[in-house]
Amino acid sequence: MVPTQYYLVLSAILFGLGAVAFVFKRNIITIFMSIELMLNAVNLAFVAFSQAFGKVEGQVFVLFVIVVAAAEAAVGLGIIILIQRNRQSLNIEKVNLLKL
Amino acid sequence: MIAFLQQYAFWIITIVKIALLLFIVLTVNAYLTWFERKAVAHIQSRWGPHRVGPHGLLQPAADGLKFLFKEDVTPAGVDRFVYYLAPFLSLMLSLTALAVIPFAPNPLPFKILGEHVYLWITNPDIGLLILFAITALSVYGIALAGWASNSKYSLMGGLRSSAQMISYELALTMSVVGVLLMANTFSLQSIIEQQANAKWGVGFLGWNIIAWTHQGLFFPQIIGFICFFTSAIAETNRAPFDLPEAESELVAGFHTEYSSFKFAMFFIAEYTAMITVSCLATILFFGGWLSPFASTPFWHFTYYIPSITLIPFGLWVIYDGLKYETIFGKLILPAIGFAMFAIGGALIALPAVNDYIQPIFWFTAKIFVFLFFYVWARGTLPRLRYDQLMNVGWKLLLPVSIANVIVTAGVVIARSYR
Amino acid sequence: MSPVLLIFFVLAGLAVLGALSLVLQKHPIHSALSLIVVMVCLAGLYLLMGAEFVAAVQIIVYGGAIMVLFIFVIMLLNAGAEERTDFSKLAKIAGLPLALALTASIAAAVVKPDPGVPAVTQVVIPNATEKISSMLFNEFVYPFELTSFLILVAILGALVLAQREKK
Numbered sequence: 001m002v003p004t005q006y007y008l009v010l011s012a013i014l015f016g017l018g019a020v021a022f023v024f025k026r027n028i029i030t031i032f033m034s035i036e037l038m039l040n041a042v043n044l045a046f047v048a049f050s051q052a053f054g055k056v057e058g059q060v061f062v063l064f065v066i067v068v069a070a071a072e073a074a075v076g077l078g079i080i081i082l083i084q085r086n087r088q089s090l091n092i093e094k095v096n097l098l099k100l
Numbered sequence: 101m102i103a104f105l106q107q108y109a110f111w112i113i114t115i116v117k118i119a120l121l122l123f124i125v126l127t128v129n130a131y132l133t134w135f136e137r138k139a140v141a142h143i144q145s146r147w148g149p150h151r152v153g154p155h156g157l158l159q160p161a162a163d164g165l166k167f168l169f170k171e172d173v174t175p176a177g178v179d180r181f182v183y184y185l186a187p188f189l190s191l192m193l194s195l196t197a198l199a200v201i202p203f204a205p206n207p208l209p210f211k212i213l214g215e216h217v218y219l220w221i222t223n224p225d226i227g228l229l230i231l232f233a234i235t236a237l238s239v240y241g242i243a244l245a246g247w248a249s250n251s252k253y254s255l256m257g258g259l260r261s262s263a264q265m266i267s268y269e270l271a272l273t274m275s276v277v278g279v280l281l282m283a284n285t286f287s288l289q290s291i292i293e294q295q296a297n298a299k300w301g302v303g304f305l306g307w308n309i310i311a312w313t314h315q316g317l318f319f320p321q322i323i324g325f326i327c328f329f330t331s332a333i334a335e336t337n338r339a340p341f342d343l344p345e346a347e348s349e350l351v352a353g354f355h356t357e358y359s360s361f362k363f364a365m366f367f368i369a370e371y372t373a374m375i376t377v378s379c380l381a382t383i384l385f386f387g388g389w390l391s392p393f394a395s396t397p398f399w400h401f402t403y404y405i406p407s408i409t410l411i412p413f414g415l416w417v418i419y420d421g422l423k424y425e426t427i428f429g430k431l432i433l434p435a436i437g438f439a440m441f442a443i444g445g446a447l448i449a450l451p452a453v454n455d456y457i458q459p460i461f462w463f464t465a466k467i468f469v470f471l472f473f474y475v476w477a478r479g480t481l482p483r484l485r486y487d488q489l490m491n492v493g494w495k496l497l498l499p500v501s502i503a504n505v506i507v508t509a510g511v512v513i514a515r516s517y518r
Numbered sequence: 519m520s521p522v523l524l525i526f527f528v529l530a531g532l533a534v535l536g537a538l539s540l541v542l543q544k545h546p547i548h549s550a551l552s553l554i555v556v557m558v559c560l561a562g563l564y565l566l567m568g569a570e571f572v573a574a575v576q577i578i579v580y581g582g583a584i585m586v587l588f589i590f591v592i593m594l595l596n597a598g599a600e601e602r603t604d605f606s607k608l609a610k611i612a613g614l615p616l617a618l619a620l621t622a623s624i625a626a627a628v629v630k631p632d633p634g635v636p637a638v639t640q641v642v643i644p645n646a647t648e649k650i651s652s653m654l655f656n657e658f659v660y661p662f663e664l665t666s667f668l669i670l671v672a673i674l675g676a677l678v679l680a681q682r683e684k685k
Binding site for chain 1: 522526530549550557564588594597614621661669671672679
């Protein structure tokens with residue numbers, strides 16, 4: 001028997017680590033991966049609540065999140081390929097045309 | 101002692117089953133390489149291996165020894181962790197896939213440590229989904245091997261394989277949905293059992309490839325099967341879809357830089373994946389362990405088919421062995437032949453054992469037909485070009501399998517309105 | 519400690535380690551591998567909770583498609599190890615404390631026992647997969663159709679983006 005709280009704490013830790021990675025990483029692909037990590041953390045909380053309440057709505061929502069993540073990955077990686085092609089670098093600092 | 105054993109009976113039996121299955125699968129793997137080389141050789145009017153042992157039967161053992169004793173070269177500049185992880189991952193995933201495959205419906209006729217012993221390691225309700233999950237992960241072994249080797253050819257092979265496997269996974273999954281719609285379950289055992297109620301009780305009519313059951317309206321899954329098997333061949337990176345290791349272009353593709361036992365691990369993984377795919381094709385489309393004949397008293401003589409095949413083959417092996425000049429051939433072949441003869445005879449003498457052996461016999465026979473298909477395709481079909489490969493996957497197999505799903509869904513709905 | 523709790527702690531520990539390694543690794547492929555470890559562990563946790571279908575989908579879609587795409591792109595672009603550049607001063611000083619504060623506040627919010635939330639995640643939902651599918655095609659049918667539209671847009675977008683311009 002695992003208390004619901006444990007899952008939620010784990011979800012919070014993973015989300016926090018994802019946020020840290022999002023801020024600290026310099027490689028665009030890794031930054032993108034940290035978004036996926038945060039989405040996963042949220043999914044964990046959804047499933048934990050769904051099982052705790054005995055309702056499947058949470059799991060349905062997880063499926064939606066996964067679909068959106070897949071669509072996002074397709075477009076995002078396309079953009080990353082374009083950035084690499086135009087700037088010959090994956091460093092986020094080099095993508096600074098809008099900077100003053 | 102006995103009490104201790106009985107307390108942990110489930111775990112002990114499971115571990116023993118895993119060890120047995122590993123032993124059987126690795127042996128079958130070894131002889132599959134022999135069979136493949138022999139069959140391809142005969143297709144190309146050659147002899148194939150015939151030096152080591154009678155008919156080259158000891159060639160797998162020689163190959164295994166060679167793999168073990170060869171120098172294990174690690175090229176300079178590789179990413180060590182990933183380089184070592186990749187073959188391990190490939191092997192582990194392809195062997196794990198076998199754990200969910202049910203080989204026979206009934207438990208062994210006797211109890212061991214007070215437990216029924218079923219011929220599967222585990223039989224979960226979502227067996228098919230687990231298999232697909234493992235297939236989905238198995239691309240990493242190849243892609244990472246290609247990347248970690250720090251070599252252009254390997255990288256090309258890895259890139260090709262990851263693109264190819266993602267593309268064909270879609271068609272593979274869609275082609276099975278037709279079967280799932282009719283079976284209403286992900287459990288592999290239930291999928292087989294659902295194929296048992298054939299029209300007029302004629303076994304093979306009920307198989308999903310024809311799907312003519314008592315429910316009246318039916319739609320054969322032959323299109324689904326063709327899509328499934330084609331994409332499964334691509335998924336296992338076998339000819340004619342073996343672009344990741346196309347030796348005329350990429351040396352050996354993703355495993356160019358692997359030697360010795362790490363190469364053997366890729367090799368075993370590939371052949372195990374072939375066995376898994378053959379099992380899956382058998383279960384999903386060809387009725388698994390079900391006999392193709394009717395189960396009426398008139399057809400009861402088909403129960404003797406295992407004996408009828410084993411006895412003459414055993415006699416022929418004895419005859420062939422006695423012709424051999426080497427002492428070894430004179431001894432080992434007649435021994436094998438006599439064993440086959442004896443097993444065939446024993447099956448006739450012991451009807452209970454014979455009844456029990458039926459599902460296993462049919463399952464194995466069907467698996468070997470598919471394995472032969474693999475070898476046959478490799479021996480006769482030319483390798484596809486990369487753009488052709490992508491065209492077949494995306495423009496042919498995927499739309500056709502989606503159409504198959506739609507038609508099957510229509511038939512299932514129409515059935516429910518009658 | 520019950521076996522279920524033990525399995526939970528092993529999987530949770532692995533997941534946290536994987537997430538940490540995602541942050542600490544320099545090379546994108548190593549980060550991607552760490553993320554795959556996290557995803558497989560989460561799938562294991564879903565199985566532990568009894569959400570079989572979500573676990574399978576997690577591995578098939580996340581592990582088998584999305585992460586393969588990431589690795590494919592990393593291999594395609596031949597991305598090297600990360601370049602170290604200076605952070606902005608704000609990030610340097612306030613980054614880690616703020617991140618820790620975020621984690622701590624979320625954790626504190628969820629740890630505080632809420633009487634509305636059942637304490638144990640072990641409710642077995644009978645026929646969960648069946649319920650998910652019927653819900654997907656009845657109550658949530660419009661969002662479901664919308665996601666199909668979203669995927670179509672994503673496919674077109676990816677095609678347009680990745681296409682080389684013809685000159």
